[in-house]
Amino acid sequence: MALTLGIETSCDETSVAVVEDGRRILSNVVHSQVELHREFGGVVPELAARDHLERLPRILDLALEGAGAKPADIDQVAVTRGPGLAGCLLVGLGVGEGLAAAWSKRITGVNHLWGHIYAALLSRPDLEPPLLGLVVSGAHSDLVRMPAHGRFEVIGRTRDDAAGEAFDKAARMLGLGYPGGPALDRLARTGDARRQPLPRPSLPGLEYSFSGLKTALLYRLRDLGEAASAQEKADLAASFEQSVVESLLEKLDRALDLPMSGEVARRAGGEVHQEVVVCGGVAANTLLRRRAAEVVAGRARLTMPPLDLCTDNAAMIAAAGFFNSTLGDGQESGSLQVDPSLGWG
Ligand code: KG4
Numbered sequence: 001m002a003l004t005l006g007i008e009t010s011c012d013e014t015s016v017a018v019v020e021d022g023r024r025i026l027s028n029v030v031h032s033q034v035e036l037h038r039e040f041g042g043v044v045p046e047l048a049a050r051d052h053l054e055r056l057p058r059i060l061d062l063a064l065e066g067a068g069a070k071p072a073d074i075d076q077v078a079v080t081r082g083p084g085l086a087g088c089l090l091v092g093l094g095v096g097e098g099l100a101a102a103w104s105k106r107i108t109g110v111n112h113l114w115g116h117i118y119a120a121l122l123s124r125p126d127l128e129p130p131l132l133g134l135v136v137s138g139a140h141s142d143l144v145r146m147p148a149h150g151r152f153e154v155i156g157r158t159r160d161d162a163a164g165e166a167f168d169k170a171a172r173m174l175g176l177g178y179p180g181g182p183a184l185d186r187l188a189r190t191g192d193a194r195r196q197p198l199p200r201p202s203l204p205g206l207e208y209s210f211s212g213l214k215t216a217l218l219y220r221l222r223d224l225g226e227a228a229s230a231q232e233k234a235d236l237a238a239s240f241e242q243s244v245v246e247s248l249l250e251k252l253d254r255a256l257d258l259p260m261s262g263e264v265a266r267r268a269g270g271e272v273h274q275e276v277v278v279c280g281g282v283a284a285n286t287l288l289r290r291r292a293a294e295v296v297a298g299r300a301r302l303t304m305p306p307l308d309l310c311t312d313n314a315a316m317i318a319a320a321g322f323f324n325s326t327l328g329d330g331q332e333s334g335s336l337q338v339d340p341s342l343g344w345g
């Protein structure tokens with residue numbers, strides 16, 4: 001039995017978790033900075049970094065306490081090293097390295113994007129790659145194939161805004177404030193998309209684009225002006241959400257039909273994907289969850305992490321760190337670097 005202590009501070013959640021053998025969550029303490037940033041209408045990087053630094057010691061105590069573990073019980077530390085806000089990543093990495101040095105433990109730097117996929121492995125203990133993933137967060141809308149642990153092939157991405165970013169901006173236009181995605185989700189539940197049709201983005205291949213849709217919403221709101229009723233806004237929220245969700249799933253649907261080749265196919269023992277993962281903060285969206293289940297049904301097995309594992313958390317970082325340090329990617333304390341623009345690698 002190996003215990004991994006995970007640390008996540010890439011954006012506006014401060015989180016520490018203890019995970020057993022990369023699969024079983026013993027504790028996963030998450031502090032959201034929503035209240036801190038609300039008055040600014042978005043994340044203020046300097047405030048975020050300082051808040052991570054102030055809160056990490058207490059959150060670490062709570063995570064160890066919740067897991068019933070002492071520092072001596074921890075086998076390794078796993079910390080997000082990118083992508084994310086530079087100052088925020090530095091805080092997590094600095095604290096992680098300090099702990100690893102003080103406790104004489106190994107430390108592994110974790111790719112946050114990989115973490116989102118591992119959230120699915122935490123939620124289904126028998127789930128193993130190869131798999132097809134749709135990772136939708138504040139900064140990414142990526143379709144990836146994962147042939148094996150620590151191996152990723154990006155087959156689709158966005159040309160402009162990520163899905164979460166599009167939801168956040170649309171929410172702002174609709175006067176919903178920050179954080180936008182969850183607020184838009186709630187408002188959309190009271191609206192009817194058919195009353196305010198918006199275009200559905202459609203690019204060839206597996207590429208996404210949400211900037212045209214965003215502009216369409218802006219113009220529609222401008223036309224309605226001050227007179228826009230609460231119902232019209234709810235209808236627009238529903239319509240915007242529907243366009244984003246259907247666009248995301250149209251490409252997932254297409255990717256599912258694409259035969260796999262090479263290593264992915266060999267490891268899958270055939271040419272079709274049997275496992276699909278939809279994850280990242282936007283995978284908390286009500287309509288996306290319902291429609292993804294319909295689109296994938298009968299063709300592959302779909303795993304969507306529970307809501308608290310879709311949004312940023314340290315358990316997914318611990319899981320990704322566990323599986324990838326056993327592959328030999330563990331790094332010595334003192335040699336880790338943050339990489340704010342880290343890609344899939
Ligand atoms: O993965 P995540 O927590 O942080 C990043 O790595 O970016 O994703 C945050 C994004 C935000 O854009 C947020 O608005 C969006 O996920 N989000 C949602 C919902 N919950 C969070 N978008 C739509 N509907 C939701 N229920």
Ligand code: ZN
Nearest residue numbers: 137281311312
């Ligand atoms: Zn994230």
